[in-house]
Amino acid sequence: MASHRKSRPAGTRVAGIRTPALATAALTSVALLSQSANAAPEADDKPSLEEVEKKVDDLYRQAESATDKYNAAKEKTAKQRKRVDTLLDGVAQRTQKLNEAREKLGSFAAAQYRTGASAPDTATFLLADTPQDYFDQTQLMDRMTGRQKIAVADYVTQQSETMKQRQEATESLETLNETQGDLKTAKATVQRKLAEARELLSKLTAEEKARLAAIEREKQQEAARKAAELARQQAAQQQAQEEAAQQQESGSSSSSGASSSTGSSSSTAPADSSYATKAEKALAFARAQIGKPYVWGAVGPGSYDCSGLTQAAWKAAGVTLPRTTWDQVNAGTTVSLTNARPGDLVFFYDDLSHVGIYIGNGMMIHAPKPGTYVREESIYYDGESSIHSVVRPA
Secondary structure, three states, X not given: OOOOOOOOOOOEEEOOEEEOHHHHHHHHHHHHHHHHHHHHHHHHHOOOHHHHHHHHHHHHHHHHHHHHHHHHHHHHHHHHHHHHHHHHHHHHHHHHHHHHHHHHHHHHHHHHHHHOOOOHHHHHHHHOOOHHHHOOOHHHHHOOOHHHHHHHHHHHHHHHXXXXXXXXXXXXXXXXXXXXXXXXXXXXXXXXHHHHHHHHHHOOOHHXXXXXXXXXXXXXXXXXXXXXXXHHHHHHHHHHHXXXXXXXXXXXHOOOOHHHHHHHHHHHHHHHHHHHXXXXXXXXXXXXXXXXXXXXXXXXXXXXXXXXXXXXXXXXXOOOOOOOHHHHOOOOEEEOHHHOOOOOEEEXXXXXXXXXXXXXOOEEEEOOOOOOEOEEEEOOOOOHHHEEEEEEOO
């Protein structure tokens, strides 16, 4: 006997509800799409290796720029503190002289009071804090002796100078507080930028670090190629200059102007020789620092930042350079890149945040950035566009 019961439709049960197979498939698809949609932003949010490299380089550059601000504020703070100390010493000396002048006036007043040689208002005048107020009283001044008038004049002068120096000291202290604030701000900025760079690098996997190292090697190879190209250009230019000089010398020797021409060329020779001698000393010092760590704000002898190294190198040659790259770029004569000579300073980036000392053949010695050491490197280490200018400091 056939059953009168209808067969159940195929499907699955979810939470007590009969669900057709088509609906189940649809729900599964929606769930998968939802998971994919949620996962996609995470993958997109992660920067590429090239972006990480650029970000880290930018942070290091910003840290170098902040380091220059720190160096400038530190130098200004030291000068301001010295000025404040000098002013405070001056105030102390002036105060002592003021007290001595006051005592002299007091002794005059006491003597006149005992002898009855002066009227009460004369004693008041001699002991007043501001005796200048009484100067216009001709009758009172006529009663004073010459010594008393000199004592009064000395007192007024000392009082005026003391007040002036106290005001200067107060203003200098306020300026000192401001520069100390700038110093702290610059230091905090450097530390923050370096921390951000370290955090980015710490998130890289071993494979990403290896790829980053490979990218860096490619950049170094390209930089070396550009340096070699510059070296060839400089050699060709040097040869052309020597040939032109020889032709000029041979031509002038047979003319009446030989003596004047020879005198002109010999006048520039000592200057070139003097610079070469100083540059050789600066480069010898710089080479001796190779391998020492970069430390922001450092001027040696155990570590350096970029401008600290160039300043110390030229100091060894007897030439005083300012502390920061912003000031060093104005401490000499600007020359073209093809005319760069060993010892010249090569500045980088529009904000002048880096500097190295040229050693010839497109190479330099510099303190690159935190985590690195003083080394020889192509001036094209960060691309040709990064080179700002070349300056001959002596």
